[in-house]
Amino acid sequence: MPDLPTISVVSADDDGITFATPDDQADVLLDVRFDGRRIGSFWALRDTRSGPDGRTWRWPRTLAQVLDGRTTLSLAAHGADESLWSSDVRFGTSDTRLDVVDPRGNPLALDKDLRLVQLLGSRSPEQLAPLLDSMTEVVAALRRAGVEPFVAYGTLLGAVREGTFIGHDSDADLGYVSRLDHPVDVMLESFELQRRLTAEGYTVTRYSGAAMKVAVRESDGTVRGLDVFAGFLRAGRLHLMGEVETAWRPEWLWPLGEVELAGRRFPAPAEPERLLEAMYGGHWRVPDPAFKFETSQATRRRLGGWFRGNRFKRESVWVPHYGQPRARTRTEVGDVVRWAHAREPAGTTLVDAGCGTGADVVWAAEQGRTAYGFDYVPKAFGPSATRSTKLGLPATFLFGNLTELRSVAATTAALRTVRGPTVMTAVHVADATNATGRTNLLRMARTLLVGGGRLYLQVLVARDPAGRRTGLRPLDLDAFVAEAARHGGRPAPPDPDHDLPDPPAHLRRLVLQWT
Amino acid sequence: MDLNPRRVLAQRRTERDTERDTERRALERRLEALEADVQESRALNLRVAELTDVVMELLVPLADSDDPRVAAIVERYRLAISPDRRGGD
Known part of the structure; x- marks a missing residue:
């Protein structure tokens, strides 16, 4: 077990948490907990700004909006039971206990994109069932529409690493790799998929020429959006919206295999580890709830140039x-x-x-x-x-x-x-x-x-x-x-x-x- | 004229560095322009896909109509792009 990082908190207020840490300390992933419950995570160096009093992690805007009340705030190395620091604090003006929950009382926390959402880890198996049902349904609908979907990104990562959803993830992602090999044809196919899904009664929101969100009404009445990312192979490289561009062989993908996810089977690339490495780098086996994609600028420009530009400032x-x-x-x-x-x-x-x-x-x-x-x-x-x-x-x-x-x-x-x-x-x-x-x-x-x-x-x-x-x-x-x-x-x-x-x-x- | 070999060499080095700097800046500017051009042409993919989709899925079916106004528009357009203006090749 590595030494515990040294963190001494200077202040914690409505703006953020300011702490001192030795300059030579390696970057460390910290959990922020309210009354013992993890509300978010950040990297002590990467995600903070240096100031006269130390380094400050500012509350993300989504969280800052709901900070009103009292809580026991603590910092801990990610996943550790023991806190590095803990203190009773009061945010805003309220004297009641701070409860970060949605209107139905479900606990909320920050996902990697700093949205305040109900994380999958806080859901019971009964609460996960509707999501799994939706995924099964959309996978079948995409197959009927003519493509070969598989679980992708965080969902694939969770399935391969843990056999279930990643606790700090908030949604499920699907992908497919087109049998076509030109960006224009890939987009035309995606438009056709959208039409077929709409004809089946789904509400589809287009994110780009190669990505869309399929809304599914779950058994408990909530509407969930499943992201569907298109990819294609060209000249020995796989391009998958929105973060992947890598040297690739067709047999690493096809014929599709299967992975287990929370007790059910879902289609996956033939060699999922290869796709995970392309998505998350060599460290994909180590959990990181504050993960940021380090997609190269060239890949972002290429995928963005081909496929993006049709939803200016919407999301x-x-x-x-x-x-x-x-x-x-x-x-x-x-x-x-x-x-x-x-x-x-x-x-x-x-x-x-x-x-x-x-x-x-x-x-x-x-x-x-x-x-x-x-x-x-x-x-x-x-x-x-x-x-x-x-x-x-x-x-x-x-x-x-x-x-x-x-x-x-x-x-x-x-x-x-x-x-x-x-x-x-x-x-x-x-x-x-x-x-x-x-x-x-x-x-x-x-x-x-x-x-x-x-x-x-x-x-x-x-x-x-x-x-x-x-x-x-x-x-x-x-x-x-x-x-x-x-x-x-x-x-x-x-x-x-x-x-x-x-x-x-x-x-x-x-x-x-x-x- | 300074004939001290060290100073002459140093002077030449400075000149060479300045030249290289200028060249590098010029190359950087060309690279930026080139990147912008590449990005501009990549964006045509989405435009071409959207246009093709609109034409094939919206305009062609619309033209499949008994409305005489649609027939007139199609005929006018066809004649306008036909070399002998009567519709044949």
């Missing part, structure tokens, strides 16, 4: 944003929709691009106007869609992703079937998306608005003095107006009867018109 910014109750329940109606409503004839249909929670769409529908909203985070407009249906409002919500060409084509085609004059609004869309998204917004506007329709925009043109605005970057308005002109859109003449008061200096409102 990184907007999904977590709409996961917050405050953002999700926002029903404030914007000035821009009121302005457009006042200016446009009653029979004109409204299309709100990037509608978010859909509050503007619902408002317009309540005024008697037929209104459509689309967004690439369907969860955001879910409650508005339900409410509109219940109240019989003329509001319709669609999935639409401006950075995914297929979605732009399908959404535009669906909206094009709406006959009669149309008006579009896009409030903080051009300043939230990227150049591809802006071009697609303008293409869509041209298709839907040709013949006199108008697009009402509000964008950020300078930093908001009140603070950073989630997901927005000031837009070069001149460049955007010039691009709009290339797509046939010109600034509409001002309408003195329906003018809005000027917005604050960091915002700009404009109306583009298509003749």
Whole structure:
């Protein structure tokens, strides 16, 4: 047994844990425990910042949000029973015992991506059964759709190393290696798989041209997403989304073998150890709950260049944003929709691009106007869609992703079937998306608005003095107006009867018109 | 003119180092540009796949329609890319 690391804690507060450690000490993996329960792990050197008082591990944002109450905080070498340090602390202002749990009372902890989730290790065999059922179901569905799936990444690691899930993992991963060998064909096959799975009734979220999430409703009613990663072999190398690129022989994969996972059999590569080494390096047999992929930049660039770029800031910014109750329940109606409503004839249909929670769409529908909203985070407009249906409002919500060409084509085609004059609004869309998204917004506007329709925009043109605005970057308005002109859109003449008061200096409102 | 061999050698070394530095910086700039170009062309894979999918799965089935407007659009497009403008080769 190696010597216990030397850690002397200087402070533990709402910001993080600061400790002193000798400079010559090798990096060590530490568990953070609240009342004896592991809540997360970090590497004492790699994951901390050096300051005047020592090294500080800042609470990850997801955990910081729930730190309110008293607990016995302790640090221990990973997996050790004995604590290196322990103290009673109070976070925030509450005097109650800090309980990091979900609304159903399930214990939560940090996974390797620093999300606060129910880790698989805290689930009983009965609680694991629905996940195993889902995996069996999706494996069968993928086979029916024509590929040969296997358990991948952390799930394969757990199966081979421990015969069950890794305790600090939070989800299950599947992969398949295509029999095709060109990135374009691999993506076309992945699109076809998505269609087949959707036709079978699954909800599929696309992450990239070669990865998607298949949602499965489990027996206890919770909806779980299983990640499915595509790979392919070309010129003696295996490329597997999202972290693997390695020299490879087909016989290491095919014919697929099997591994045992929590008492059930699942398909696996013929030589799973080889894939694990490619995924986790030579140390894959040693557990590391704070593992970070050390995928080479060349591999990231290659896989990213081929397959990524169709969900700009969705999972990184907007999904977590709409996961917050405050953002999700926002029903404030914007000035821009009121302005457009006042200016446009009653029979004109409204299309709100990037509608978010859909509050503007619902408002317009309540005024008697037929209104459509689309967004690439369907969860955001879910409650508005339900409410509109219940109240019989003329509001319709669609999935639409401006950075995914297929979605732009399908959404535009669906909206094009709406006959009669149309008006579009896009409030903080051009300043939230990227150049591809802006071009697609303008293409869509041209298709839907040709013949006199108008697009009402509000964008950020300078930093908001009140603070950073989630997901927005000031837009070069001149460049955007010039691009709009290339797509046939010109600034509409001002309408003195329906003018809005000027917005604050960091915002700009404009109306583009298509003749 | 300095004829001290040591100083002359040192001077030459400095010149050579400066030249190498300049060359290295130029190479680094070319490498960056090259990486950006490679990445740009890689991104075409996704674009080509998406376009192919839209055409084969959305546009072709849509064109399989009795709507005379669709027939007119298909005919106009076909004529526009046919060398003799009547549709034959």
